[in-house]
Amino acid sequence: MFEKYVKLLREHSMKVTPQRLDILKYLDEHRVHPTVEMIYMELKKNNPSLSKTTVYNNVETLEKHGIIQSLTISGNELRYDFRNDMHCHFICKRCGRIFDIDIVCPNIGKVEQSGFKIEEVHGYFKGICRDCLKKEEMENGS
Amino acid sequence: MFEKYVKLLREHSMKVTPQRLDILKYLDEHRVHPTVEMIYMELKKNNPSLSKTTVYNNVETLEKHGIIQSLTISGNELRYDFRNDMHCHFICKRCGRIFDIDIVCPNIGKVEQSGFKIEEVHGYFKGICRDCLKKEEMENGS
């Protein structure tokens, strides 16, 4: 059940706590790029003594260890992604959902050649998703 | 002095107000991707009655009209860019400065083919800038 996450934490020599396991499991099983609020509200159901500060602390340290990554795509809150590999994101301006886009930036070399040391790359697309486009068609539809 | 910005506003059929002209001029002449706070503090010097809400309102409507763009690169505040064309940004984790990177994403077509309607593209690189790297070398230097 939790072995996967225990292993992850041990590999990074992080203490294994039930809160951390819950957070990792939640992020792993909910790939919608949740906010701290979402994580907190959901996990509180099974652990009413959970503190929001704990969620903040843990997503921060998990990110520092490179286990998860944070997105600044929406502008008013951080969102977290269990995936830590390089990929892009698309946010729908209608429904607010965030989609993973599996493309990698081919320009990293070019930027590094101009003297910058790159540690993170984030690609954000904003627009209307398939479903919302389809819904729009239905409503306007001839 | 301000004709350029008057023209810009008129082209978008926006009312020409001294506050808007000040904000546009400031953004045009300070390409460091300022926050609302920075804009407000600076313009307040010559116009003490300026309200921060006015700055918020105006950067929002200027962005809606596509005259300027906002960046979510830093995560805890929005930053504004007089440039509205597609380009990328690099933020230095040491000094916090944000640099313009003139490359365009070659994958837009690919994403649109999968059914998304793209309206904005943001590329963010995070790492250490040339100057901070050089400073680091000096300090460690053999």
Next chain:
DNA sequence: TTTTAAATTGTAATTATTACAATTTGATAC
């Protein structure tokens, strides 16, 4: 010059995040 919708202002409310002190707990050594 009058009119009116839009812009500006100031204050208050909201939301996300951080700070911090007290308590608890996981992991190590015995």
Next chain:
DNA sequence: GTATCAAATTGTAATAATTACAATTTAAAA
């Protein structure tokens, strides 16, 4: 197993960015 201790958790309070909103002022059209 038990003692130890640094690290994690908790709860509350503070901060920072942004939004809401009502009253006043103003740009621009008639």
